[in-house]
Amino acid sequence: MxxxxxxxxxxxxxxxxxLPQVRxxxxxxxxxxxxxxxxxxxxxxxxxxxxxxxxxxxxLLTQQVILEGxxxxxxxxxxxxxxxxxxxxxxxxMRTSTNPVLRAVSxxxxxxxxxxxxxxxxxxxxxxxxxxPTISIPVPFTGxxxxxxxxxxxxxxxxxxxxxxxxxxSAYMAEIVRAGLTSVDRGQTEAAKSIGxxxxxxxxxxxxxxxxRVIIPPTxxxxxxxxxxTSIASVIGFxxxxxxxxxxxxxxxxxxxxxxxxxxxxxxxxxVANVGQYxxxxxxxxxxxxxxxxxxSRIGGSLKVPPFVRGQR
Amino acid sequence: xxxxxxxxxxxxxxxxxxxxxKQVRKHYGALEVLRGVDLTVRRGEVVVLLGASGAGKSTLxxxxxxxxxxxxxxxxxxxxxIGFRLADGKLHELPERGVARQRADIGMVFQRFxxxxxxxxxxxVVEGPVQVLxxxxxxxxxxxxxxxxxxxxxxxxxxxxxxxxxxxQQRVAIARALAMRPKLLLFDEPTSALDPELVGExxxxxTELAREGMTMIVVTHEIAFxxxxxxxxxxxxxxxxxxxxPPEAVIGAPQHERTRSFLARVSx
Numbered sequence: 001m002x003x004x005x006x007x008x009x010x011x012x013x014x015x016x017x018x019l020p021q022v023r024x025x026x027x028x029x030x031x032x033x034x035x036x037x038x039x040x041x042x043x044x045x046x047x048x049x050x051x052x053x054x055x056x057x058x059x060l061l062t063q064q065v066i067l068e069g070x071x072x073x074x075x076x077x078x079x080x081x082x083x084x085x086x087x088x089x090x091x092x093x094m095r096t097s098t099n100p101v102l103r104a105v106s107x108x109x110x111x112x113x114x115x116x117x118x119x120x121x122x123x124x125x126x127x128x129x130x131x132x133p134t135i136s137i138p139v140p141f142t143g144x145x146x147x148x149x150x151x152x153x154x155x156x157x158x159x160x161x162x163x164x165x166x167x168x169x170s171a172y173m174a175e176i177v178r179a180g181l182t183s184v185d186r187g188q189t190e191a192a193k194s195i196g197x198x199x200x201x202x203x204x205x206x207x208x209x210x211x212x213r214v215i216i217p218p219t220x221x222x223x224x225x226x227x228x229x230t231s232i233a234s235v236i237g238f239x240x241x242x243x244x245x246x247x248x249x250x251x252x253x254x255x256x257x258x259x260x261x262x263x264x265x266x267x268x269x270x271x272v273a274n275v276g277q278y279x280x281x282x283x284x285x286x287x288x289x290x291x292x293x294x295x296x297s298r299i300g301g302s303l304k305v306p307p308f309v310r311g312q313r
Numbered sequence: 314x315x316x317x318x319x320x321x322x323x324x325x326x327x328x329x330x331x332x333x334x335k336q337v338r339k340h341y342g343a344l345e346v347l348r349g350v351d352l353t354v355r356r357g358e359v360v361v362l363l364g365a366s367g368a369g370k371s372t373l374x375x376x377x378x379x380x381x382x383x384x385x386x387x388x389x390x391x392x393x394x395i396g397f398r399l400a401d402g403k404l405h406e407l408p409e410r411g412v413a414r415q416r417a418d419i420g421m422v423f424q425r426f427x428x429x430x431x432x433x434x435x436x437x438v439v440e441g442p443v444q445v446l447x448x449x450x451x452x453x454x455x456x457x458x459x460x461x462x463x464x465x466x467x468x469x470x471x472x473x474x475x476x477x478x479x480x481x482q483q484r485v486a487i488a489r490a491l492a493m494r495p496k497l498l499l500f501d502e503p504t505s506a507l508d509p510e511l512v513g514e515x516x517x518x519x520t521e522l523a524r525e526g527m528t529m530i531v532v533t534h535e536i537a538f539x540x541x542x543x544x545x546x547x548x549x550x551x552x553x554x555x556x557x558x559p560p561e562a563v564i565g566a567p568q569h570e571r572t573r574s575f576l577a578r579v580s581x
Binding site (some may be wrong): 188191 | 378380383409410411414416417419420421423425427428429430431440441444445446486489492493565
């Protein structure tokens with residue numbers, strides 16, 4: 001009790017008696033800043049001395065082939081992810097149902113489609129003509145066919161990539177949706193039942209909207225993975241961004257310049273996806289929204305923080 | 314209380330009886346929670362279930378609206394066998410959708426409130442009438458506002474539940490149950506999760522409901538509430554009804570040792 005101010009319990013020294021406080025000097029920040037600046041300068045020097053024509057990158061961005069690849073990449077990723085979300089939700093509902101047959105089937109589904117490498121799945125679909133030369137799906141009792149074509153004509157690069165990427169992702173989505181469903185408190189289901197809701201209403205009105213808060217962040221993660229993962233489709237000659245870049249640079253020989261242009265596009269597309277995810281999360285977190293932030297500061301904020309950190313809020 | 318009624322098919326034999334539970338049994342694995350419970354609740358009556366935790370009160374309550382399926386016995390509410398359809402002298406098990414229709418007439422208030430956190434207070438109350446009963450939204454909203462005013466929350470209509478105190482949340486939950494115009498209200502320890510100073514406001518709403526003639530089955534540890542509001546008190550222990558009757562008898566002059574020791578523990 002050497003403190004001269006605390007002489008008696010309940011007695012506080014007047015402001016004038018407070019001693020000056022000395023803050024910690026955070027030297028580490030200055031040291032780190034100097035080191036980082038030095039490394040950056042060295043990097044810039046190295047990069048600027050490299051044998052590369054940066055001036056051609058902006059032109060390459062808008063080359064016909066590159067734009068075609070960009071559109072294909074986006075379409076493939078969106079359709080594959082969209083299909084995976086629908087399929088995955090169905091599989092997750094099967095997994096959480098009381099029907100033991102459906103539970104077993106959904107487990108098997110996830111086991112197979114999550115277990116095999118995406119590249120292998122794409123190759124299997126692409127080469128399916130080797131096993132089934134024609135693919136026919138008859139419409140029962142009518143004698144006509146829904147599909148009746150040679151497999152080679154049917155199984156385009158797009159379809160093979162879509163099946164490979166989409167089915168693989170649907171297995172992951174099934175697990176994400178299942179995690180979301182089980183994250184909702186059982187009391188919510190009971191409350192919904194107690195006001196007379198049937199199983200469908202309980203799911204669509206009460207459980208799923210709350211599960212969304214858990215489902216969206218990892219789904220956003222997966223979609224960003226999907227956007228980049230479409231590059232695998234280049235191995236079967238589907239003209240997505242990477243394949244387009246290879247096509248272009250094999251003629252122009254500006255390999256690094258073309259790859260840089262493609263890198264820019266990937267970053268743009270991924271950033272847009274980030275912003276979309278941010279607003280989806282806002283929508284489903286309506287009960288916890290901070291209404292004061294303006295739209296631009298929110299977009300800015302959405303790019304600052306990695307997705308899962310935001311989901312935990 | 315007379316001996317258990319053993320008529321195979323009850324129907325609406327006694328018009329003033331709203332709930333009749335007969336020989337209800339329930340077990341979780343080897344644990345027998347209910348061992349043949351009989352219960353009769355008349356229209357407009359307030360029945361309080363007392364007993365130590367684990368006595369089976371909440372399980373019995375949850376069997377009445379089929380949140381738990383009883384393993385044996387029958388539960389009839391207003392002449393309807395809960396969880397079943399009566400046809401050619403047999404009880405046919407109903408699918409979940411059919412049970413949902415039966416539950417629409419039976420309101421329930423939970424210990425942990427269980428309000429829908431993603432909807433505003435008004436939407437919580439409107440949800441059932443609009444989604445289940447098909448009441449037009451405008452009409453449902455008008456009635457919801459009325460109910461919320463009755464439980465003293467008229468100014469909280471547009472707020473999300475997590476901004477409310479426990480007592481306020483529980484009062485919204487009561488309004489949500491009332492919005493369905495239930496024949497019967499079940500209360501599962503409605504004040505057990507509340508801070509002591511918030512218990513009174515919820516009990517006041519429940520007392521008011523009882524005065525208005527609502528049929529209620531209440532699981533609670535609030536002995537004072539049971540003494541003042543209940544028409545009939547049921548003391549359970551070990552999955553059976555030990556003693557029942559008017560509050561003056563069961564609480565005022567308990568006949569069984571188990572009732573006495575329970576009351577001594579609760580009121581001390």
